[in-house]
Amino acid sequence: MNVQFIEKNGKPEWAVIPFSEYQKLCKALEDAEDVKDIETNLQAIQEGKEITVPGEVTFAILDGTNPIRAWREHKQIKMNELAGKVGISSAYLSQIENGKRNPTIDTLKSIAKELAIDIEMLI
DSSP states (O other): OOOEEEEETTEEEEEEOOHHHHHHHHHHHHHHHHHHHHHHHHHHHHTTOSOOOOHHHHHHHHTTOOHHHHHHHHTTOOHHHHHHHHTSOHHHHHHHHTTSSOOOHHHHHHHHHHHTSOGGGGO
8 A cells, every 4th residue: 555644743644545545445444334233233133132024024025915924824823723822713814814804903912922023013
């Protein structure tokens, strides 16, 4: 690296570098910050402080699948099994998953609890 030092009172005051070297330093700093952010996020995930959503669920929801159905299928729970645990009929759960009925907040809470996810994942 070609560096020019400018002194003041016999001590280095400034370092002048070629612009291309400056750009490399900026890129290296950005990369280091990205690595730190990744490490922080991974630690938060490991400590349970960060919510993660499996790709299978994410893509299903993006393709238009109801979030309840996407999570239920991901967790390999049959509709009648989930309905029974929640205390609703399979027909009602089917209507919810097909967008024909809106569940009550209590029903959503129960579904989220049985799926072992936060209710925000279903909204």
